[in-house]
Amino acid sequence: MKPTYARGRLVPALALIALSVAFAPPARADGGPLPVGAGGDPSSSLDWKPCSQGADDALGGELDRAGARCAELAVPLDHSRPGGRTITLALSRLPAADRAHRIGTMVLNSGGPGESTLGMPLRTRAAMKDVATRYDLIGLDPRFVGRSTPLDCGWPVGLWVRSAGATRARFDHQVAVQRDLAERCARRHADVLPYANTRDTARDIDLVRRALGERRISFLGYSYGGYLGAVYTQMFPGRTDRVVLDSAGDPDKWGPRATRGTEDEAERALRGWAAWAAGRHGTHGLGATTARVLATVDSIVAAAQDRPLRVGRFEVDDQAVPYLLSVGSGDDRPAARAEFASTVRTLNEAAHGRPAEPGAELAGFLAFVLTSAGSPFAGPTAAIVCGDRAAPRDPDTYWNDVQRSRARHPLFGPLKNNIWPCAFWPNEPREPLTHVANPTPALIVSATGDTATTYEGGKAMHRALTGSRLLTLRGATAHGIYGEHGNACVDAKVNAYLATGALPTADATCVSD
Numbered sequence: 092m093k094p095t096y097a098r099g100r101l102v103p104a105l106a107l108i109a110l111s112v113a114f115a116p117p118a119r120a121d122g123g124p125l126p127v128g129a130g131g132d133p134s135s136s137l138d139w140k141p142c143s144q145g146a147d148d149a150l151g152g153e154l155d156r157a158g159a160r161c162a163e164l165a166v167p168l169d170h171s172r173p174g175g176r177t178i179t180l181a182l183s184r185l186p187a188a189d190r191a192h193r194i195g196t197m198v199l200n201s202g203g204p205g206e207s208t209l210g211m212p213l214r215t216r217a218a219m220k221d222v223a224t225r226y227d228l229i230g231l232d233p234r235f236v237g238r239s240t241p242l243d244c245g246w247p248v249g250l251w252v253r254s255a256g257a258t259r260a261r262f263d264h265q266v267a268v269q270r271d272l273a274e275r276c277a278r279r280h281a282d283v284l285p286y287a288n289t290r291d292t293a294r295d296i297d298l299v300r301r302a303l304g305e306r307r308i309s310f311l312g313y314s315y316g317g318y319l320g321a322v323y324t325q326m327f328p329g330r331t332d333r334v335v336l337d338s339a340g341d342p343d344k345w346g347p348r349a350t351r352g353t354e355d356e357a358e359r360a361l362r363g364w365a366a367w368a369a370g371r372h373g374t375h376g377l378g379a380t381t382a383r384v385l386a387t388v389d390s391i392v393a394a395a396q397d398r399p400l401r402v403g404r405f406e407v408d409d410q411a412v413p414y415l416l417s418v419g420s421g422d423d424r425p426a427a428r429a430e431f432a433s434t435v436r437t438l439n440e441a442a443h444g445r446p447a448e449p450g451a452e453l454a455g456f457l458a459f460v461l462t463s464a465g466s467p468f469a470g471p472t473a474a475i476v477c478g479d480r481a482a483p484r485d486p487d488t489y490w491n492d493v494q495r496s497r498a499r500h501p502l503f504g505p506l507k508n509n510i511w512p513c514a515f516w517p518n519e520p521r522e523p524l525t526h527v528a529n530p531t532p533a534l535i536v537s538a539t540g541d542t543a544t545t546y547e548g549g550k551a552m553h554r555a556l557t558g559s560r561l562l563t564l565r566g567a568t569a570h571g572i573y574g575e576h577g578n579a580c581v582d583a584k585v586n587a588y589l590a591t592g593a594l595p596t597a598d599a600t601c602v603s604d
Contacts, residue, residue: 218574346480
């Protein structure tokens with residue numbers, strides 16, 4: 092998952108493949124071809140129209156003004172029954188301006204899972220600069236996300252992405268909450284939950300490819316979107332052209348417990364921010380040394396264990412504070428660090444019982460996490476994660492892991508090892524997790540300080556895709572790099588690959604600036 096204070100972007104049979112194939116047919120449930128004509132021919136089913144759905148549709152209006160158009164595509168709910176019930180996918184297309192030198196179509200995914208991608212062509216076009224004029228950019232809301240037959244379980248993000256707390260009693264309360272969340276989602280969506288998963292999303296992408304009339308597509312995915320892109324290459328070999336997987340983790344570790352083992356990265360990021368804040372004590376007032384800034388953080392955590400902190404209209408307890416600290420310290424850009432310093436200062440005021448009014452960024456993030464505002468994101472995120480891989484059912488498994496991790500990582504161990512609704516999910520995954528192992532050419536982009544999918548995870552993805560090259564951003568705490576972190580070296584190397592189709596001759600490195 093790739094969460095930020097502005098928006099949420101919350102966290103894989105060996106096959107040798109031919110890289111040049113004829114026009115590919117649609118997919119069976121196992122990822123292979125269906126008989127020609129099965130499930131209908133989607134190639135003529137896209138009716139491109141304006142994207143705006145009304146005067147209050149800011150995203151649709153922005154897409155329209157940029158020259159994009161939107162369409163819907165009906166796909167099978169259950170890909171093993173192509174003639175059965177269908178769901179609707181929403182997609183946008185920002186067409187290539189330079190049709191004479193058009194390279195092809197690029198499908199985008201911004202991660203989550205659960206984050207809408209419909210508007211992503213706008214920011215991707217900016218990142219690609221002149222190269223963007225040679226691609227049709229496709230923003231596709233995956234099944235059950237955004238405008239694609241949305242799934243909403245009716246609970247905030249902050250009810251399930253939480254720390255276990257300091258005591259067994261607090262953890263047991265979490266167990267009851269997570270069970271309730273799973274039951275609530277089952278009551279609303281029991282009929283579709285078995286079909287919320289990455290493999291079915293990959294099958295949808297291949298039907299979109301067919302509907303667009305493309306033999307092959309290019310793909311750009313961030314975070315979970317990188318995992319989705321890797322799964323697509325495994326299930327549909329030879330149907331990709333240029334593939335960029337940014338901040339993609341270890342495909343074999345994807346699932347409900349993917350955050351385990353990221354404690355060290357989270358602590359290094361927090362210490363890095365604390366050193367930065369200490370050098371600006373005159374501005375932020377959090378401590379003149381790294382140790383003193385971290386002591387301020389510790390005092391906030393301790394205060395939240397005694398009582399929830401009152402931050403404006405919100406109450407932030409000891410199970411929410413570690414999540415705020417983990418998210419806020421995971422971006423080392425100066426503006427992000429300054430915003431996080433403001434957050435810590437606000438929390439510190441609340442910890443001392445003083446009035447603590449959040450700024451606009453923090454207020455928006457707390458509303459997203461703690462109220463129903465984040466519910467449309469939380470539901471599909473949980474459904475896809477739980478639908479991809481089964482989680483342990485015994486709460487003691489999680490408590491024992493929390494306690495073991497707490498001994499070394501008292502702040503982030505209880506967060507990274509906590510129980511999720513997947514422990515009580517109403518259905519087991521319909522298929523095993525996809526084992527990614529193929530020679531698809533791809534560019535893997537990873538930062539050495541990534542706190543979400545980690546640099547080790549990026550290297551594991553590079554090993555899984557044996558035809559790939561790894562582009563390392565060294566010395567950066569970042570998750571989501573190309574076109575987002577502002578590193579000119581990374582952006583130039585990705586754009587060179589997208590323009591020429593030639594991967595670097597060897598793994599490459601850029602340095603944080």
